[in-house]
Amino acid sequence: MHNRLGGGMAADTAAGEVHFRYLKLAEEIEQKVNMGVYLAGEKLPSIRKLHAQTGLSITTVYQAFIELEKRGIVEARQKSGYYVKPLLHQILPTPKIKRHRAVPKKVTINNLASSIVESMGDPGMLRLGGTVVDPDLLPHKQLMAAVKSIPAARFKDLLTLYENPMGSLVLRRQIAKRTLPISHRAAADDIVITNGCIEAVSLCLQAIAGPGETIVVESPTYPWILQVIEDLGMFALELCTDPETGLDLAAFKKAVDRNRVSGCILIPNFHNPLGFEMPVERKQAVVAFCNDRDIPIIEDDIHGDLYFGRRRPVAMQSFDKKGLVLYCSSFSKTLSPGLRIGWAIPGAFRDQVKRLKLNSSIATTSMGQYLVADFLKSGSYDRHLRTLRSALKNQACNTALAVARYFPQGTCLTAPRGGLTLWLELDAAVDGMQVFHEARKRKIAILPGIMCSTTRKYKNFIRISCGFRWSKKIEKGIAVLGEIVTKLKG
Amino acid sequence: MHNRLGGGMAADTAAGEVHFRYLKLAEEIEQKVNMGVYLAGEKLPSIRKLHAQTGLSITTVYQAFIELEKRGIVEARQKSGYYVKPLLHQILPTPKIKRHRAVPKKVTINNLASSIVESMGDPGMLRLGGTVVDPDLLPHKQLMAAVKSIPAARFKDLLTLYENPMGSLVLRRQIAKRTLPISHRAAADDIVITNGCIEAVSLCLQAIAGPGETIVVESPTYPWILQVIEDLGMFALELCTDPETGLDLAAFKKAVDRNRVSGCILIPNFHNPLGFEMPVERKQAVVAFCNDRDIPIIEDDIHGDLYFGRRRPVAMQSFDKKGLVLYCSSFSKTLSPGLRIGWAIPGAFRDQVKRLKLNSSIATTSMGQYLVADFLKSGSYDRHLRTLRSALKNQACNTALAVARYFPQGTCLTAPRGGLTLWLELDAAVDGMQVFHEARKRKIAILPGIMCSTTRKYKNFIRISCGFRWSKKIEKGIAVLGEIVTKLKG
Numbered sequence: 001m002h003n004r005l006g007g008g009m010a011a012d013t014a015a016g017e018v019h020f021r022y023l024k025l026a027e028e029i030e031q032k033v034n035m036g037v038y039l040a041g042e043k044l045p046s047i048r049k050l051h052a053q054t055g056l057s058i059t060t061v062y063q064a065f066i067e068l069e070k071r072g073i074v075e076a077r078q079k080s081g082y083y084v085k086p087l088l089h090q091i092l093p094t095p096k097i098k099r100h101r102a103v104p105k106k107v108t109i110n111n112l113a114s115s116i117v118e119s120m121g122d123p124g125m126l127r128l129g130g131t132v133v134d135p136d137l138l139p140h141k142q143l144m145a146a147v148k149s150i151p152a153a154r155f156k157d158l159l160t161l162y163e164n165p166m167g168s169l170v171l172r173r174q175i176a177k178r179t180l181p182i183s184h185r186a187a188a189d190d191i192v193i194t195n196g197c198i199e200a201v202s203l204c205l206q207a208i209a210g211p212g213e214t215i216v217v218e219s220p221t222y223p224w225i226l227q228v229i230e231d232l233g234m235f236a237l238e239l240c241t242d243p244e245t246g247l248d249l250a251a252f253k254k255a256v257d258r259n260r261v262s263g264c265i266l267i268p269n270f271h272n273p274l275g276f277e278m279p280v281e282r283k284q285a286v287v288a289f290c291n292d293r294d295i296p297i298i299e300d301d302i303h304g305d306l307y308f309g310r311r312r313p314v315a316m317q318s319f320d321k322k323g324l325v326l327y328c329s330s331f332s333k334t335l336s337p338g339l340r341i342g343w344a345i346p347g348a349f350r351d352q353v354k355r356l357k358l359n360s361s362i363a364t365t366s367m368g369q370y371l372v373a374d375f376l377k378s379g380s381y382d383r384h385l386r387t388l389r390s391a392l393k394n395q396a397c398n399t400a401l402a403v404a405r406y407f408p409q410g411t412c413l414t415a416p417r418g419g420l421t422l423w424l425e426l427d428a429a430v431d432g433m434q435v436f437h438e439a440r441k442r443k444i445a446i447l448p449g450i451m452c453s454t455t456r457k458y459k460n461f462i463r464i465s466c467g468f469r470w471s472k473k474i475e476k477g478i479a480v481l482g483e484i485v486t487k488l489k490g
Numbered sequence: 491m492h493n494r495l496g497g498g499m500a501a502d503t504a505a506g507e508v509h510f511r512y513l514k515l516a517e518e519i520e521q522k523v524n525m526g527v528y529l530a531g532e533k534l535p536s537i538r539k540l541h542a543q544t545g546l547s548i549t550t551v552y553q554a555f556i557e558l559e560k561r562g563i564v565e566a567r568q569k570s571g572y573y574v575k576p577l578l579h580q581i582l583p584t585p586k587i588k589r590h591r592a593v594p595k596k597v598t599i600n601n602l603a604s605s606i607v608e609s610m611g612d613p614g615m616l617r618l619g620g621t622v623v624d625p626d627l628l629p630h631k632q633l634m635a636a637v638k639s640i641p642a643a644r645f646k647d648l649l650t651l652y653e654n655p656m657g658s659l660v661l662r663r664q665i666a667k668r669t670l671p672i673s674h675r676a677a678a679d680d681i682v683i684t685n686g687c688i689e690a691v692s693l694c695l696q697a698i699a700g701p702g703e704t705i706v707v708e709s710p711t712y713p714w715i716l717q718v719i720e721d722l723g724m725f726a727l728e729l730c731t732d733p734e735t736g737l738d739l740a741a742f743k744k745a746v747d748r749n750r751v752s753g754c755i756l757i758p759n760f761h762n763p764l765g766f767e768m769p770v771e772r773k774q775a776v777v778a779f780c781n782d783r784d785i786p787i788i789e790d791d792i793h794g795d796l797y798f799g800r801r802r803p804v805a806m807q808s809f810d811k812k813g814l815v816l817y818c819s820s821f822s823k824t825l826s827p828g829l830r831i832g833w834a835i836p837g838a839f840r841d842q843v844k845r846l847k848l849n850s851s852i853a854t855t856s857m858g859q860y861l862v863a864d865f866l867k868s869g870s871y872d873r874h875l876r877t878l879r880s881a882l883k884n885q886a887c888n889t890a891l892a893v894a895r896y897f898p899q900g901t902c903l904t905a906p907r908g909g910l911t912l913w914l915e916l917d918a919a920v921d922g923m924q925v926f927h928e929a930r931k932r933k934i935a936i937l938p939g940i941m942c943s944t945t946r947k948y949k950n951f952i953r954i955s956c957g958f959r960w961s962k963k964i965e966k967g968i969a970v971l972g973e974i975v976t977k978l979k980g
Contacts (some may be wrong), residue, residue, distance in 0.1 A: 147645070161828055162828070195685055195851035219566070258782065338649045338650060338855065339856075339857065355721075356608060361830065362830070365828065365830040368855050
């Protein structure tokens with residue numbers, strides 16, 4: 001097992017400097033953080049305790065903490081002590097952007113997909129495959145209490161009436177209240193409730209394009225997007241996408257000039273699998289360009305609320321002047337995947353999406369809509385999101401650190417700005433599908449990179465999800481993956 | 491207002507015979523039944539009471555009841571008395587089969603549909619438009635009790651896990667246990683749970699055909715089927731359909747010889763809007779023919795359990811030898827429209843339907859599946875269905891009798907064998923759309939016949955639903971409709 005930290009702070013401190021006692025202590029603590037002894041989000045021993053344990057003076061220990069704070073390894077919390085900061089950049093080098101010739105391609109990943117999805121859903125597996133949030137991080141107790149206190153008359157209505165095809169007005173109003181960083185125009189009547197985000201994307205896609213038409217997507221992208229494109233008989237035009245900033249606008253313009261593009265599906269916030277946040281200026285520029293060319297954008301913002309930074313990023317829809325951005329999201333990653341409640345704000349395509357929704361399944365189930373609306377009304381959602389975000393950030397960081405510890409030298413890794421996924425570039429000789437199969441035998445689910453593209457260029461990539469609470473079991477799983485990859489590297 | 495009963499028993503008894511006292515009494519009671527004084531399903535006054543009221547001897551009153559029983563007007567229930575029998579045939583003449591040249595047509599009813607659906611969903615309207623079952627006829631109290639007693643651990647799973655894309659295994663097992671008259675091969679693993687029946691139909695249709703291909707449907711047919719065909723860019727080939735026995739096999743064979751047909755969507759049991767039950771031999775013959783020509787049949791059996799006769803009719807799938815019948819149904823008419831739980835038994839197309847389900851919305855909501863499975867397991871479903879069927883039969887009968895009372899002479903009416911709908915042929919001069927608009931102004935929702943076809947041949951037809959409990963309000967609504975039609979007839 002290699003234990004390599006590329007470009008990290010540890011490397012910056014030359015061995016010669018470690019004759020200062022406080023620096024030596026700081027060095028040791030940092031190493032323990034990198035080795036997963038102290039986990040992201042965990043409290044470090046107090047100054048007094050370290051003083052007692054090490055025999056170093058209070059001042060020296062204090063100086064060590066100041067040094068660690070400077071290095072960005074720990075953060076002080078008032079009246080509580082020093083905590084390990086979840087630090088996602090600089091753990092391993094980020095994969096480089098992969099260039100390829102952008103041509104529309106027929107998608108044919110579906111058959112591969114279903115066998116992979118099956119293994120991801122197997123409860124006996126260590127689930128690093130799907131982007132699923134740990135059940136213990138979701139407010140199921142509150143939702144259960146809400147169910148049990150539904151008044152009888154309300155319950156009768158929920159069960160015995162067909163819901164409005166656009167969705168419950170109460171829920172749409174609650175969603176509309178939360179759309180400030182997303183869209184300045186979204187009222188309840190602009191929103192269509194769907195069976196999760198992927199139905200929203202699928203309905204929006206049917207609204208903007210027909211079979212045989214070409215849709216621009218990021219490369220790599222979320223496999224489900226490719227599957228929906230495949231099912232609808234459309235072509236995917238994959239564009240080079242920077243793992244740190246997203247879609248390359250110049251490449252996009254060129255592609256639009258060369259191809260007849262009917263629309264695009266983008267994930268600008270906490271991209272799956274790359275984890276980037278598209279910079280505001282880029283969002284604005286992409287929307288302006290698409291508005292200018294009348295190209296609709298389907299914006300998948302399912303992870304928008306799961307930011308690791310200080311602020312919720314804006315959505316592309318907020319820059320839209322023509323109603324050509326169709327926004328899609330869901331509560332599957334933040335409240336409950338089982339309830340299947342997502343929504344679309346389809347802009348100018350509202351009537352088409354509404355009609356498609358009505359015709360394909362009449363309406364979304366009433367009970368789920370009631371529960372989500374009830375939770376939003378209770379005011380607990382923002383508090384819940386704060387806790388959830390902090391947990392996800394720590395999990396992502398601990399997973400990344402474990403990858404750095406257990407994977408062979410040369411592994412590259414994204415530093416996600418939010419969301420649930422890490423994207424790993426393995427040695428060129430390693431086949432992600434083989435990693436998938438070997439891992440499956442060892443009861444670990446991951447996603448092979450080829451699922452995220454119509455090309456074969458992510459053959460040596462894998463995606464690891466960080467939705468579950470960090471545990472010894474997950475650490476062991478990452479270690480096994482590292483072993484498998486090392487062996488395949490040969 | 492005309493009060494005309496065509497071909498009924500009343501007409502069979504010549505006036506000359508009414509000198510027998512018991513016959514005179516029987517005659518009077520029958521007329522009261524036809525006038526809606528005694529409603530289908532209602533108990534008649536006891537023999538003693540009638541003896542006291544009329545001064546006729548006990549023997550005479552008893553003879554009158556025997557006569558009414560012979561005529562099929564009443565039925566004796568042991569130790570309880572005589573009840574008005576819901577009698578659906580012979581109330582008004584059945585509409586004749588409408589012939590037309592069978593050519594594939596592009597469907598374009600969607601825009602009309604959404605405005606009509608909107609008015610049907612308006613809670614302020616008298617809802618004779620949609621095929622909705624009266625909330626008071628659905629077991630919402632039992633379902634509510636079930637929700638409130640879900641164990642916490644189970645609830646956590648329901649909320650926080652992604653359900654199996656094929657649906658909950660417990661529910662699929664329960665459905666599989668009920669498939670005896672439907673399919674001899676359907677095990678849990680052959681079933682895919684969907685968001686209601688229409689999603690099942692839509693997924694099955696996507697599995698068997700692509701855009702531009704031709705699908706055979708009955709004429710008239712359920713509007714939603716046409717809308718799904720329209721949304722998927724397919725063509726509908728409407729075939730002449732007998733209001734009493736269904737699809738004309740000879741016409742079907744001819745159409746298949748003349749056109750490239752990719753599949754068909756049929757509603758053999760309690761067709762919407764016609765209400766017929768396709769005879770067993772016809773079902774068998776249609777399946778044999780389609781098996782022979784490798785033409786898949788999507789069988790919409792949503793009303794299969796809502797029979798007015800003695801026995802649940804068999805499904806076409808039970809005759810299928812090649813896995814080419816894709817069976818679709820749901821619990822929306824029998825348990826809860828709000829839960830949105832339907833299913834498909836897609837035969838040889840199982841993997842495609844499963845994949846399409848996975849890709850379009852991942853899975854159906856877990857909670858609804860749990861509740862339906864729980865209800866089926868409780869053993870209450872068959873008992874509930876018995877009560878429901880009896881209520882629906884009475885409602886259909888009372889509505890039909892009211893149509894006979896309040897609609898102008900010349901009106902024709904189907905005699906449904908099950909389900910929720912009556913299909914009315916009005917005078918050729920009356921436009922169903924105008925009836926729809928006038929009725930809407932009077933706060934009554936109905937479905938204009940043109941919605942059920944790609945042709946204009948049902949211009950003077952309307953569909954009236956009988957899902958709601960018979961009431962003075964509904965009677966008044968039917969009277970208003972009769973008034974509107976009489977006026978439009980001019």
